[in-house]
Amino acid sequence: MKTIYFDCFSGAAGDMILGALIDAGLPLAELKTALGSLGVDGWDISADKVVKTGITATKFRVHERAAAAAGPGAQSGGHKHYHVAGIKKRIDHSALSDAGKQRAKALFDRLAEAEASIHGMSVEKVHLHEVGALDSIVDIVGCVFALEWLGADRIVVSPLNVGSGTVNTAHGVYPVPAPATLRLVGNAPIYAGPVAAELLTPTGALVLTDYAADYGPMPAMRVERVGYGAGDRDFPGTPNVLRVVVGESAGEASSLRVCVIECEIDDMNPQIFGTLMDDLYAAGALDVFYAAVHMKKNRPGTLMTIVARPDDRTAMADLVFRESTTIGVRFMEMDRECLERETTTVGTPLGDVRFKVARRDGRVLNAQPEYDDLVRLARAHARPVKDVQALAAKAWLER
Numbered sequence: 001m002k003t004i005y006f007d008c009f010s011g012a013a014g015d016m017i018l019g020a021l022i023d024a025g026l027p028l029a030e031l032k033t034a035l036g037s038l039g040v041d042g043w044d045i046s047a048d049k050v051v052k053t054g055i056t057a058t059k060f061r062v063h064e065r066a067a068a069a070a071g072p073g074a075q076s077g078g079h080k081h082y083h084v085a086g087i088k089k090r091i092d093h094s095a096l097s098d099a100g101k102q103r104a105k106a107l108f109d110r111l112a113e114a115e116a117s118i119h120g121m122s123v124e125k126v127h128l129h130e131v132g133a134l135d136s137i138v139d140i141v142g143c144v145f146a147l148e149w150l151g152a153d154r155i156v157v158s159p160l161n162v163g164s165g166t167v168n169t170a171h172g173v174y175p176v177p178a179p180a181t182l183r184l185v186g187n188a189p190i191y192a193g194p195v196a197a198e199l200l201t202p203t204g205a206l207v208l209t210d211y212a213a214d215y216g217p218m219p220a221m222r223v224e225r226v227g228y229g230a231g232d233r234d235f236p237g238t239p240n241v242l243r244v245v246v247g248e249s250a251g252e253a254s255s256l257r258v259c260v261i262e263c264e265i266d267d268m269n270p271q272i273f274g275t276l277m278d279d280l281y282a283a284g285a286l287d288v289f290y291a292a293v294h295m296k297k298n299r300p301g302t303l304m305t306i307v308a309r310p311d312d313r314t315a316m317a318d319l320v321f322r323e324s325t326t327i328g329v330r331f332m333e334m335d336r337e338c339l340e341r342e343t344t345t346v347g348t349p350l351g352d353v354r355f356k357v358a359r360r361d362g363r364v365l366n367a368q369p370e371y372d373d374l375v376r377l378a379r380a381h382a383r384p385v386k387d388v389q390a391l392a393a394k395a396w397l398e399r
Helices: 014-023 028-036 084-092 098-119 134-150 179-185 202-211 271-282 310-323 371-381 385-397
Strands: 002-007 043-052 055-064 154-157 166-169 172-175 221-230 241-249 255-265 287-295 299-308 330-337 340-348 351-360 363-369
Touching: 002 134, 014 028, 014 055, 014 134, 014 202, 014 221, 014 241, 028 043, 028 134, 043 134, 043 221, 055 134, 084 098, 098 134, 098 179, 098 202, 134 202, 154 202, 179 202, 255 310, 271 287, 271 299, 271 310, 299 310, 310 330, 340 385, 351 371, 351 385, 363 371, 363 385, 371 385
Parallel strands: 002 154, 055 221
Antiparallel strands: 002 241, 043 055, 166 172, 221 241, 255 299, 255 330, 287 299, 340 351, 351 363
């Protein structure tokens, strides 16, 4: 499974992401062709090697030609700014794949919604300083094309270094991270480093949080390529670069970061537990189970445990609070490793039975018949389920 890891020890920005991906092998000419299909005039791009605190990195730049015609959908005066509707129209006519077009448009919607929410106005009325700038358009659409070109199966992002201090914006001086950045990071892990500067930009936060399947340390992988994308700053002793590592996962294709949510309940109608379990699975829970516990005041109770994806934690907690009587939950994140699984069908004298087969490194470690199939055949032939199970096991061994 192809994996990309973004190491954001010095923050991230759209140009840093593109610089790192170009450094890791993305052809600049193909990127330029893809961006040219947007039909936006007045720009050019370049990628040059620079040295940041001893590390050679690629600096991606957007060059805007002020004399060029603004074109439809742009605002006049100074640097051109495009409205979201105009940007999305150009994306629809671009050379991106259909999936890439949908993703790029969704990214601009997220950015516009963040700006509108911060300034207390509708998306249609907000002045799109971040959304409509030409370099933002190039960075966002370019990142969509670049990540599609690399074809990663999984993207993992480190905790995001946002920097510290203050940043000058079109609306005034704000603390780092800027309001739009803070809005866009959502529940991604962030921290303030010692460098007094804005290290994570709205565009960087937007792209990385949208593509990240997980956050944390570098996963086990066989490294194929490494790229460094340079930022605009120079800090003593700290390279202002974003590192990207591209490779194949090292035998952990089925490894998954999960969130375990728990609570005890001793004052609820037990019939509700069944309905709640169904609702949790329908909402995306990976596993739900109950265990009997003895609680305070000598009351028998039920320990409810939910295993879910970290991104689903809030939705799971909301569902538990709404549908149960608990007034609090606790949670922790951990790694879960699963065997590779597939379903295969085996013929028996009574009919076909599906088997759930589990492998590790290609070696079968477990094979279990689908119980529903055993029951179906047992009822159809008036045989005990245990006899049908024995026939299925024999058929599996003799297949």
